[in-house]
Amino acid sequence: xxxxxxxxxxxxxxxxxxxxxxxxxxxxxxxxxxxxxxxxxxxxxxxxxxxxxxxxxxxxxxxxxxxxxxxxxxxxxxxxxxxxxxxxxxxxxxxxxxxxxxxxxxxxxxxxxxxxxxxxxxxxxxxxxxxxxxxxxxxxxxxxxxxxxxxxxxxxxxxxxxxxxxxxxxxxxxxxxxxxxxxxxxxxxxxxxxxxxxxxxxxxxxxxxxxxxxxxxxxxxxxxxxxxxxxxxxxxxxxxxxxxxxxxxxxxxxxxxxxxxxxxxxxxxxxxxxxxxxxxxxxxxxxxxxxxxxxxxxxxxxxx
Amino acid sequence: xxxxxxxxxxxxxxxxxxxxxxxxxxxxxxxxxxxxxxxxxxxxxxxxxxxxxxxxxxxxxxxxxxxxxxxxxxxxxxxxxxxxxxxxxxxxxxxxxxxxxxxxxxxxxxxxxxxxxxxxxxxxxxxxxxxxxxxxxxxxxxxxxxxxxxxxxxxxxxxxxxxxxxxxxxxxxxxxxxxxxxxxxxxxxxxxxxxxxxxxxxxxxxxxxxxxxxxxxxxxxxxxxxxxxxxxxxxxxxxxxxxxxxxxxxxxxxxxxxxxxxxxxxxxxxxxxxxxxxxxxxxxxxxxxxxxxxxxxxxxxxxx
Numbered sequence: 001x002x003x004x005x006x007x008x009x010x011x012x013x014x015x016x017x018x019x020x021x022x023x024x025x026x027x028x029x030x031x032x033x034x035x036x037x038x039x040x041x042x043x044x045x046x047x048x049x050x051x052x053x054x055x056x057x058x059x060x061x062x063x064x065x066x067x068x069x070x071x072x073x074x075x076x077x078x079x080x081x082x083x084x085x086x087x088x089x090x091x092x093x094x095x096x097x098x099x100x101x102x103x104x105x106x107x108x109x110x111x112x113x114x115x116x117x118x119x120x121x122x123x124x125x126x127x128x129x130x131x132x133x134x135x136x137x138x139x140x141x142x143x144x145x146x147x148x149x150x151x152x153x154x155x156x157x158x159x160x161x162x163x164x165x166x167x168x169x170x171x172x173x174x175x176x177x178x179x180x181x182x183x184x185x186x187x188x189x190x191x192x193x194x195x196x197x198x199x200x201x202x203x204x205x206x207x208x209x210x211x212x213x214x215x216x217x218x219x220x221x222x223x224x225x226x227x228x229x230x231x232x233x234x235x236x237x238x239x240x241x242x243x244x245x246x247x248x249x250x251x252x253x254x255x256x257x258x259x260x261x262x263x264x265x266x267x268x269x270x271x272x273x274x275x276x277x278x279x280x281x282x283x284x285x286x287x288x289x290x291x292x293x294x295x296x297x298x299x300x301x302x303x304x
Numbered sequence: 305x306x307x308x309x310x311x312x313x314x315x316x317x318x319x320x321x322x323x324x325x326x327x328x329x330x331x332x333x334x335x336x337x338x339x340x341x342x343x344x345x346x347x348x349x350x351x352x353x354x355x356x357x358x359x360x361x362x363x364x365x366x367x368x369x370x371x372x373x374x375x376x377x378x379x380x381x382x383x384x385x386x387x388x389x390x391x392x393x394x395x396x397x398x399x400x401x402x403x404x405x406x407x408x409x410x411x412x413x414x415x416x417x418x419x420x421x422x423x424x425x426x427x428x429x430x431x432x433x434x435x436x437x438x439x440x441x442x443x444x445x446x447x448x449x450x451x452x453x454x455x456x457x458x459x460x461x462x463x464x465x466x467x468x469x470x471x472x473x474x475x476x477x478x479x480x481x482x483x484x485x486x487x488x489x490x491x492x493x494x495x496x497x498x499x500x501x502x503x504x505x506x507x508x509x510x511x512x513x514x515x516x517x518x519x520x521x522x523x524x525x526x527x528x529x530x531x532x533x534x535x536x537x538x539x540x541x542x543x544x545x546x547x548x549x550x551x552x553x554x555x556x557x558x559x560x561x562x563x564x565x566x567x568x569x570x571x572x573x574x575x576x577x578x579x580x581x582x583x584x585x586x587x588x589x590x591x592x593x594x595x596x597x598x599x600x601x602x603x604x605x606x607x608x
Binding site: 088089184185186187188205208209211218219220221222225226227228229256259260263297299300302303304 | 392393488489490491492509512513515522523524525526529530531532533560563564567601603604606607608
């Protein structure tokens with residue numbers, strides 16, 4: 001099934017206790033698309049870049065089955081740039097620089113062919129832009145997934161709530177679930193958030209795994225304990241890409257398949273953090289991915 | 305198989321966002337013994353109390369199959385008392401009062417009949433006392449589990465390391481594993497700690513579950529997401545009691561059975577936090593326990 005991904009395509013400068021990566025390829029939509037591309041090849045990407053973005057990176061995406069018709073290239077302008085520094089525990093980070101550049105007046109145009117995409121991944125952007133995308137869809141969608149962050153809850157809560165009403169799956173982290181719901185218990189937070197519109201809530205807890213709330217069902221996907229986490233940037237987007245890429249490929253929204261999709265998203269995220277930027281994510285094969293998914297299965301498996 | 309539990313039997317005053325419980329029954333050994341008693345009834349308890357400790361509480365323990373021959377009652381003295389206040393997130397707490405009382409000069413004497421107990425649970429106490437207990441065992445043990453805390457790593461590290469050399473299973477939390485090993489990554493921390501002597505390391509992560517490290521094997525037991533956590537006091541001890549109680553009952557130390565024991569410990573801990581003190585833990589039946597274990601199984605289960 002066709003998949004539409006929306007989000008940033010950008011440059012990042014990242015400092016972690018393992019080193020520094022300067023002006024490397026980043027952006028939510030880049031991570032989402034690369035991750036999804038291991039499962040499905042009918043991907044439309046909608047984003048905006050300047051003419052400073054390397055052409056070979058775009059070519060590599062196209063070779064993965066990503067259609068770039070919806071990627072606006074603004075001549076004479078610069079791509080979005082973010083710089084951040086991770087703390088020693090890798091769980092928190094400081095933003096050092098945010099240069100919106102082309103993102104400042106981004107008005108996404110969804111190409112005609114992508115308006116009927118059945119699976120939609122709205123990466124983290126302003127709720128206003130996410131709404132603009134929703135307004136261009138033809139209404140035939142099977143699953144719309146939204147990612148957002150605490151910043152939009154602080155500055156654009158009402159707009160965000162309007163968007164949340166219209167989507168099927170919300171992915172946020174535990175602190176954001178608490179902020180959005182006003183509830184400390186994640187069980188209570190999920191009940192409040194599922195009343196806002198989505199059928200499914202996925203709470204990402206980083207190194208502590210992810211929780212799925214769907215009706216009365218709770219599912220827990222662990223994170224793989226790793227000897228070394230090199231760079232957590234993009235892990236959430238990589239998770240989302242694997243999740244929706246697998247669902248688009250299988251076109252099966254049964255509870256069990258959604259659980260499998262979460263494990264697959266978690267497996268993809270576990271690769272992402274092993275290297276800076278997309279360095280690990282660009283060099284995977286299906287055996288490595290299957291072995292990793294098997295490791296996730298083993299991690300919680302016991303005979304009764 | 306016979307089980308020997310060592311630790312405090314005490315009074316607690318606990319404040320949580322849900323209320324305050326004054327001078328209620330607490331102590332590591334109390335939680336361990338109650339929890340284990342749902343799986344096995346051949347339990348020897350070694351601890352010390354003053355004559356202020358309620359007789360009906362001791363009778364209740366005896367009715368659960370707990371032999372109190374090793375419980376010293378010091379006439380005219382007071383039982384150990386701890387008071388603490390939990391923060392809003394329930395993950396951290398401040399100690400308000402610690403009155404050692406009878407614990408100040410506790411010299412545990414393991415009764416003759418308990419020296420050949422096959423399963424040993426050394427609850428959190430000074431490493432010196434834990435060593436005294438080990439020295440009285442007859443050497444025929446099948447499994448010795450040790451619980452400890454960061455405080456002993458701060459003030460008695462070398463003594464603690466001597467004790468750790470002599471045990472089979474160490475249970476500590478994630479921050480303690482990092483402190484003991486000097487490694488931030490739990491995978492690396494486990495490798496360092498397993499070199500210190502134990503065959504198995506269990507890292508307790510509270511609301512984020514528990515990790516088992518055994519050789520190259522890693523197993524993850526989730527925590528049950530709960531709508532309300534009333535009082536986390538004793539959850540770690542209840543976990544340990546369920547873990548070793550189940551192993552003592554089944555006398556099966558295969559990797560799979562150890563995993564099951566961790567799930568059972570987690571299930572017991574999930575009951576413990578539902579009420580102050582031992583209020584929930586004292587009123588369980590086997591159907592409730594089996595249903596809860598089933599919930600844990602479901603929480604991570606998916607069909608491949």
